Amino acid sequence: MSDSIKSIQNQYVLTLSCPDKPGIVSAISTGLFEAQANIVESQQHDALSGYFFMRVVFTLESNKKNYQWLYSRLEAIAAQFKMTWFLHDRERKKRVLLMVSRFDHCLVDLLYRWRIGELAIEPSAIVANYPYEDYGHIDMQDVPFYYLPILKDTKREQETKLWDIIKETRTELVVLARYMQILSPEMVKKLAGQCINIHHSFLPGFKGAKAYHQAYERGVKLIGATAHYVTEDLDEGPIIEQDVERVSHNDTPHDLIRKGRDIERRVLAKAVRYHIEDRVLLNGHKTVVFSD
Numbered sequence: 001m002s003d004s005i006k007s008i009q010n011q012y013v014l015t016l017s018c019p020d021k022p023g024i025v026s027a028i029s030t031g032l033f034e035a036q037a038n039i040v041e042s043q044q045h046d047a048l049s050g051y052f053f054m055r056v057v058f059t060l061e062s063n064k065k066n067y068q069w070l071y072s073r074l075e076a077i078a079a080q081f082k083m084t085w086f087l088h089d090r091e092r093k094k095r096v097l098l099m100v101s102r103f104d105h106c107l108v109d110l111l112y113r114w115r116i117g118e119l120a121i122e123p124s125a126i127v128a129n130y131p132y133e134d135y136g137h138i139d140m141q142d143v144p145f146y147y148l149p150i151l152k153d154t155k156r157e158q159e160t161k162l163w164d165i166i167k168e169t170r171t172e173l174v175v176l177a178r179y180m181q182i183l184s185p186e187m188v189k190k191l192a193g194q195c196i197n198i199h200h201s202f203l204p205g206f207k208g209a210k211a212y213h214q215a216y217e218r219g220v221k222l223i224g225a226t227a228h229y230v231t232e233d234l235d236e237g238p239i240i241e242q243d244v245e246r247v248s249h250n251d252t253p254h255d256l257i258r259k260g261r262d263i264e265r266r267v268l269a270k271a272v273r274y275h276i277e278d279r280v281l282l283n284g285h286k287t288v289v290f291s292d
Contacts, residue, residue: 008062013278016085020052035070043290053288094276095124097171099179106177109265124169185232195230198268212256225263227271238287240271
């Protein structure tokens with residue numbers, strides 16, 4: 001059997017952003033060529049802000065020497081073009097912590113997609129502000145569950161515990177799967193670009209706990225949901241994914257909630273998938289999303 005047949009190819013994703021100038025694509029493609037990598041997918045975007053964004057998927061022979069050479073080459077290119085860049089081995093699943101309150105439809109959906117192999121994550125933990133018994137109907141497999149009840153005088157203490165859980169479980173992404181508690185500014189800063197929330201409105205829109213009832217009172221013809229990164233500005237973080245569904249005067253608040261939950265599930269699942277597949281790059285208050 002020839003060496004070429006024996007060789008094992010690992011697949012990597014390279015994402016980068018930097019001030020836009022000539023030669024970026026050439027430098028990256030040349031560096032990959034010199035490392036004997038094979039580009040299988042490449043997307044790029046030139047923003048009006050003068051920034052350049054790129055996502056490259058490539059295969060590279062499973063060889064530590066090759067990887068180290070390429071990494072050093074990319075470091076030099078990044079320094080030359082003042083890049084922010086990340087290199088991820090697609091074989092390594094990202095560790096995701098799921099947070100939930102009373103409404104569990106998004107949690108159930110994400111766990112199901114993970115269980116059937118549709119969502120390539122490694123659930124690191126489930127954190128809820130309701131006890132485990134409230135979720136007894138959910139197949140959580142062996143994912144660790146943490147009950148952190150939130151009261152006004154215990155919020156800071158519970159966030160300290162939450163941060164300890166995040167560190168101990170080596171969590172890389174936190175997903176607020178209809179977690180109806182506001183994270184403190186300190187926690188939000190720690191999770192910058194690594195915390196996704198699903199909002200039960202097509203933002204900007206009706207805010208608050210009864211968004212669907214507000215929409216009903218206003219006779220809206222579209223309802224929607226928005227997945228975004230969490231920032232200190234409540235429900236105003238960089239948007240990753242949105243979707244809508246048409247409704248009519250015949251729909252009751254119950255109908256809107258039922259339809260809204262369906263939208264929330266698919267919007268959050270898509271946003272999480274985009275993130276773990278390194279398809280989302282931050283661009284100030286916005287995102288660049290290289291969809292598939």
